[in-house]
Amino acid sequence: AQTVTQSQPEMSVQEAETVTLSCTYDTSESDYYLFWYKQPPSRQMILVIRQEAYKQQNATENRFSVNFQKAAKSFSLKISDSQLGDAAMYFCAYRRAQKLVFGQGTRLTINP
Amino acid sequence: SAVISQKPSRDICQRGTSLTIQCQVDSQVTMMFWYRQQPGQSLTLIATANQGSEATYESGFVIDKFPISRPNLTFSTLTVSNMSPEDSSIYLCSYDSPAEAFFGQGTRLTVV
Numbered sequence: 002a003q004t005v006t007q008s009q010p011e012m013s014v015q016e017a018e019t020v021t022l023s024c025t026y027d028t029s030e031s032d033y034y035l036f037w038y039k040q041p042p043s044r045q046m047i048l049v050i051r052q053e054a055y056k057q058q059n060a061t062e063n064r065f066s067v068n069f070q071k072a073a074k075s076f077s078l079k080i081s082d083s084q085l086g087d088a089a090m091y092f093c094a095y096r097r098a099q100k101l102v103f104g105q106g107t108r109l110t111i112n113p
Numbered sequence: 114s115a116v117i118s119q120k121p122s123r124d125i126c127q128r129g130t131s132l133t134i135q136c137q138v139d140s141q142v143t144m145m146f147w148y149r150q151q152p153g154q155s156l157t158l159i160a161t162a163n164q165g166s167e168a169t170y171e172s173g174f175v176i177d178k179f180p181i182s183r184p185n186l187t188f189s190t191l192t193v194s195n196m197s198p199e200d201s202s203i204y205l206c207s208y209d210s211p212a213e214a215f216f217g218q219g220t221r222l223t224v225v
Contacts, residue, residue, distance in 0.1 A: 036213065044203055044219035046156075051213060092155060099144060099209050103155045 003028045005095050007104035014083045015112050021068075022078045022107050024093030031055075033097040035069065035076045040106075041089040049091070052076065085111050115140040119206050119217030126196055126224050133192045134220045136206030141186035147179070150203040150219070159204075162189045196224045 004027045014020035026035070037049040052060045052069050059067050064084075068077045080087055088111045093104040116139045126132050136145065144163055148156040160168040160181055168181040182190045193200050201224045206217040 044205075044221065046205065046207075046214075046216035046219075048213045094214075096214070100158065100161075101146075101156075101207075101214055103157075105155050 003030075003095050003097065003102045005093055005102050005104035007091075007093055007107050009107045010105070011108045011110070013110040013112055014080075016085060017082055019079060019081045020083055020109065022080075022091050022093075022109070024076045024078070024104055026074050026076065026093070026095045026102075026104075028074070028095065028097070030097050033095060035067075036094040036096065036101075037065070037067070037076075037078045038092045038094060038103075039087075039089045040092065046092075050078065080109075083111050085113065087111055114210060114215055115142060115208070117206065117208060117215050117217045119220060121220055122218060123221040124223070126222065128197050128224055130196055131192055131194045132196065132222060133190050134204055134206070136189045136191075136217050138187045138208055142208040143186070144209060145183065145189045146207040146209070146214070147181060147189075147191045148205045148207060148216075150205065152201065156205065159191070193222065196222075198224045200224050 006025045033054045035052045039047045039049050050062045050065050064081045066079045090106045092106045095102045118137045147159040150156045158171050159174045160170045162168045162181050162183040164183045164186050180192045203219045203221050205219045207214050
């Protein structure tokens, strides 16, 4: 069974600085998707960034980028120039065959 | 992407009663998914709902406790039956596109 592990229950960062959230996963498959979702207090799950496993190039979306290490089964999220609105729970997720498996989540606090 | 609406957004229920959560998508989708998010925890898939067939439940979830309906390609319901305080959670519906999963706003259920 696939598992997703986020080893940082909580992280904090000063506004405008950079923070990296860690995620590792376990799978025997070669074709899959990885995601980072953000869940603010509103409970709405918001896609931050996604990565197709067959792509070697790391995905980027504005201030958000990933470090995807397929052999190491690692998928970390880097948030640059952190903003107060980035404060939320962040979930790493693995998808294959339309089933999503989520990590335990990392609560990110932004200090003004 | 289709808009997905979920209701109620929250409810407080007496133990032993049942609550039905509704999820409406504004276009047809093949599969819909129901997740549970226990307090401070990650999302766990309850079941996958296809139109015209019985839902497929994940390990640890049973139809008698979480009956699901999928009468058409735009609508699904999840019922939490014979509730106990341990059922207090956020319940989310979801559908998939090739690029990402989209989620409803979630239902915060408190059982007293």
